[in-house]
Amino acid sequence: MPQSKPRKNPDRPSFAARAARAVISAFLAFNLFAIVSWCVPLESPLVQACRNEVRPYMLWTGLFQNWDMFAPEPSKLNSYIGAQIAFRDGHTALWSFPRMENLGLVDKYFKERYRRYANNGLRLDNNARLWPDAARYIARLHDSPGNPPVAVNLIRYWSVVPPPTSTGAYQPAPWQQYIFFRYQVAPGDLR
Amino acid sequence: MSLRSLVRAWNEFFFAPQPPLPVVLFRIFYGLLVLTDLVLLRPDWQTWFVPRGLITPETMRSIETGARIDVFAIVGQSAFWRDAVFWILLASAFMLTVGFRTRANSIVVWVLLASVHQRNLMITNSGDTILRATGFFLMFAPAGAAYSVDRWLRRRRGREGAEIPLHSPWAQRMIQIELSLVYLMTFWTKSQGQSWIDGTALHYVYHLDQFRRFPVPAFFLDPFVVSIETWLTLAIEFSLGALIWFKELRYPVLLAGLILHLSLEYAMNVPLFQWIMMATLITFVEPADLARAQAWLLQRIPLRLSAPAVARRTAWSAARISR
Numbered sequence: 203m204p205q206s207k208p209r210k211n212p213d214r215p216s217f218a219a220r221a222a223r224a225v226i227s228a229f230l231a232f233n234l235f236a237i238v239s240w241c242v243p244l245e246s247p248l249v250q251a252c253r254n255e256v257r258p259y260m261l262w263t264g265l266f267q268n269w270d271m272f273a274p275e276p277s278k279l280n281s282y283i284g285a286q287i288a289f290r291d292g293h294t295a296l297w298s299f300p301r302m303e304n305l306g307l308v309d310k311y312f313k314e315r316y317r318r319y320a321n322n323g324l325r326l327d328n329n330a331r332l333w334p335d336a337a338r339y340i341a342r343l344h345d346s347p348g349n350p351p352v353a354v355n356l357i358r359y360w361s362v363v364p365p366p367t368s369t370g371a372y373q374p375a376p377w378q379q380y381i382f383f384r385y386q387v388a389p390g391d392l393r
Numbered sequence: 394m395s396l397r398s399l400v401r402a403w404n405e406f407f408f409a410p411q412p413p414l415p416v417v418l419f420r421i422f423y424g425l426l427v428l429t430d431l432v433l434l435r436p437d438w439q440t441w442f443v444p445r446g447l448i449t450p451e452t453m454r455s456i457e458t459g460a461r462i463d464v465f466a467i468v469g470q471s472a473f474w475r476d477a478v479f480w481i482l483l484a485s486a487f488m489l490t491v492g493f494r495t496r497a498n499s500i501v502v503w504v505l506l507a508s509v510h511q512r513n514l515m516i517t518n519s520g521d522t523i524l525r526a527t528g529f530f531l532m533f534a535p536a537g538a539a540y541s542v543d544r545w546l547r548r549r550r551g552r553e554g555a556e557i558p559l560h561s562p563w564a565q566r567m568i569q570i571e572l573s574l575v576y577l578m579t580f581w582t583k584s585q586g587q588s589w590i591d592g593t594a595l596h597y598v599y600h601l602d603q604f605r606r607f608p609v610p611a612f613f614l615d616p617f618v619v620s621i622e623t624w625l626t627l628a629i630e631f632s633l634g635a636l637i638w639f640k641e642l643r644y645p646v647l648l649a650g651l652i653l654h655l656s657l658e659y660a661m662n663v664p665l666f667q668w669i670m671m672a673t674l675i676t677f678v679e680p681a682d683l684a685r686a687q688a689w690l691l692q693r694i695p696l697r698l699s700a701p702a703v704a705r706r707t708a709w710s711a712a713r714i715s716r
Contacts, residue, residue: 274586
């Protein structure tokens with residue numbers, strides 16, 4: 203009966219194990235390269251070129267990331283987003299997304315995503331594509347068969363956080379507001 | 394240094410077998426955090442994910458272009474599938490937590506969680522990004538190797554003995570590296586901000602009303618104390634990114650990290666983020682120390698285990714520690 207030849211070095215991993223390790227190593231090296239080049243806060247042409255190469259992979263897997271919480275500077279604005287809704291009978295109403303500072307402890311946990319959406323998304327000019335959807339959504343929230351909304355104005359409210367004083371006394375700045383988007387509601391928007 | 398030594402160091406770091414306890418514990422916390430996240434999302438699920446909600450799928454795709462993992466693109470946007478995705482994700486997260494069909498459920502959780510995030514990226518925060526990134530590597534980890542229904546079933550069928558098999562920690566290492574990068578990049582970006590250097594940054598953070606949770610005692614708002622807190626935050630974030638890799642410094646750094654995150658949890662309303670970070674820090678705890686902690690717990694907590702079972706487990710832990 204043929205005997206299998208004893209391996210020269212029993213501690214040495216088998217070919218299959220070494221091949222698996224090589225494949226995993228390549229996977230790890232690629233992921234390290236992709237993640238670091240994506241999140242490193244450098245804007246050199248080389249880093250940009252690397253990001254472009256790994257972009258499809260990072261987007262598809264959801265590994266895209268940037269770590270700039272309160273950085274490089276924390277926000278110096280208290281802000282929220284509201285809306286002015288005009289109805290067919292001529293009266294208007296004010297409404298706002300949930301404001302965390304007015305909510306109880308439990309509601310703050312549940313509603314925080316509204317703050318994220320309104321303050322970090324909807325408020326910014328470079329997210330203007332969000333504005334019509336938001337206006338239509340607010341119109342639908344306020345729809346009533348006899349007196350539908352005819353216009354929705356989105357409003358930014360903000361108050362600057364003043365720099366610290368030597369005594370530590372803090373006096374918040376007054377609130378300001380600005381209508382940043384006006385939307386005429388079409389009948390189809392309410393369906 | 395030679396190339397050969399570099400390869401050896403790489404292999405030792407990523408592939409030298411070790412007890413999988415850190416990543417197993419991380420799996421349990423990860424599952425619990427996904428479950429909590431879903432519970433928090435549920436009341437507004439329709440607002441965020443219906444086709445005529447606050448953001449339509451078309452708008453989302455026009456802002457965030459490119460091919461993305463998205464089951465909604467396959468199953469459609471009907472009310473049935475929106476709810477089905479929620480309940481399947483919830484069930485999978487539960488099964489991942491208890492370690493039943495761990496690998497399969499880690500894949501389902503990651504795919505569905507990424508899909509939910511991609512459907513509405515405007516409501517996601519840094520905690521969601523960590524869940525996605527660590528969840529990706531968790532799929533490759535031996536996350537069901539212990540404290541799991543899978544292990545219980547394997548033992549019952551005689552496929553595994555009392556000892557938990559050792560595993561290559563490469564997936565756990567990637568989770569560690571991911572976490573380390575979070576702190577390092579945050580530190581790097583903050584170090585470019587004037588207010589972080591002159592020590593006033595936390596003054597602004599403390600006065601952002603939308604983040605406030607519990608009142609911060611007046612002592613901590615004193616300008617001098619705020620400066621110290623600001624610089625301490627930078628120092629701890631740097632330590633969690635860099636110094637945590639040195640065994641001698643690891644536990645003091647982990648302790649500082651826990652204090653930082655618990656303080657932030659007290660003062661700031663960023664739901665789950667601090668818990669996600671603290672859960673991920675578990676991957677840095679030495680397996681031998683976790684085994685020691687387990688032995689200590691088993692001797693003190695009146696679990697319904699027979700005396701021989703406790704003795705056996707303690708002996709296993711001690712054997713691991715001595716390796």
